[in-house]
C-alpha cells in the first residue's frame with residue numbers, strides 16, 4: 001500500500017513559514033507583503049480558486065487585493081490595470097487568473113507583468129531563469145514548485161540516478177516541472193499526446209508526474225512498483241451516487257488501483273492543489289523580501 005501524502009498538511013507547514021516571514025519583514029522594515037489577484041469574467045471555478053487565494057493571503061498577514069473585472073473588459077483596460085499594479089510599490093505579487101474569457105489574449109498580459117512581481121512564474125524572464133538554473137533571482141511557477149516540495153520530501157534534494165517522467169508539456173506545468181527535476185539531477189522524460197507507448201514510458205519512472213487533464217488515465221499497470229506518483233490533474237466528473245447533477249474531483253491517476261503499486265502517491269483533492277496556493281504565498285513573500293533588499297526564506 002502506497003504512502004499517501006497529505007498535501008493540506010504540507011501546504012499548512014509552508015504557509016506557516018510564509019506567515020512568520022511576512023511578520024518578520026513587516027516588523028523589521030515596515031513592508032507589508034502585497035498580493036494583487038486579477039480575475040476577468042464570471043467563471044465559477046475561477047472565482048472559487050481566486051477566493052481561496054485571497055483568504056490564504058489574508059491568513060498569511062498580506063495586504064490582499066482582488067480586482068474583479070467584467071467579461072466585457074478590453075485588452076487595453078486589462079493592460080492598464082497591470083501597468084498600475086506594476087507601478088504600485090505596495091504590491092509585490094500580481095496574479096492574473098487564467099484562462100481569460102474570449103477574445104482576451106493572455107500572453108501579452110502575462111508578458112507585461114514585471115518579472116519581479118510575476119508570482120505565477122509565467123513571464124519569459126522567469127521561465128528563462130528556471131531553464132538556465134538561476135533559482136536565486138527568478139520566480140518558479142507555483143504548481144510545479146509545489147509538486148517539487150513533495151519530491152524533495154520523499155527523495156531529498158539530489159535525484160541523481162533516478163528517472164522521472166512528466167506527462168504533459170504545458171508552459172504552466174509540464175515544462176517547468178521537467179526543468180526542476182533536471183536541476184535536481186533526475187534523468188527526465190517529457191511525455192505528451194504524441195508519445196508512443198505511454199504506459200511503457202511511464203513504467204520506467206521512479207518519479208511519475210501526471211499533468212494531462214484526463215480523469216484516471218494513469219492505470220496501475222503504468223506504474224513501476226514502489227515509484228513516487230504525483231497527480232496534478234484536476235478533473236470534475238459526474239457523481240450520480242452523490243445525487244443527480246452532482247460532481248466529484250478526480251486526478252489523472254486511477255488512485256485506488258495505483259495505491260497498490262506506487263510507493264508514494266498524492267491524492268486529488270488534497271494533494272498538489274493546496275500546494276499551488278501555498279507556493280503562490282511563498283513566491284509573494286519572496287518577492288516582497290527581494291523588493292526590500294532582504295534575503296528571502298527558502299521553501
Ligand SMILES: NC(=O)C1=CN([C@@H]2O[C@H](COP(=O)(O)OP(=O)(O)OC[C@H]3O[C@@H](n4cnc5c(N)ncnc54)[C@H](OP(=O)(O)O)[C@@H]3O)[C@@H](O)[C@H]2O)C=CC1
Pocket residue numbers: 143167168169170172173174191192193194195198211212213214232233234235272273276
Ligand atoms: N493542482 C493544480 O494546482 C493545478 C492543476 N492543473 C491540472 O493539471 C492538468 C494539466 O494542466 P495543464 O498543463 O495546464 O494542461 P494543458 O491542457 O495545457 O496540457 C495538457 C498536456 O497533456 C498532454 N496530453 C493530453 N492528452 C494526452 C494523452 N492522451 N496522452 C498523453 N498526453 C496527453 C498534452 O499533450 P500535447 O502537448 O501533445 O497536446 C499537453 O501537453 C489539468 O488537469 C489541470 O486542471 C493545472 C494547473 C494547476
Ligand SMILES: Nc1nc(=O)c2c([nH]1)NC[C@@H]1CN(c3ccc(C(=O)N[C@@H](CCC(=O)O)C(=O)O)cc3)C=[N+]21
Pocket residue numbers: 049095096097098099120142143234249268269270271272273274276277
Ligand atoms: N494564473 C493562474 N495561475 C494558476 O496557478 C492557476 C490559474 N491561473 N488557473 C487555474 C489553475 C488551477 N489551479 C488550482 C489551484 C488550486 C487548486 C486546489 O486547491 N484544489 C483543491 C480542491 C479544490 C476543489 O475542491 O475544487 C485540491 O486539489 O485539494 C486547484 C487548482 C491554479 N491555476
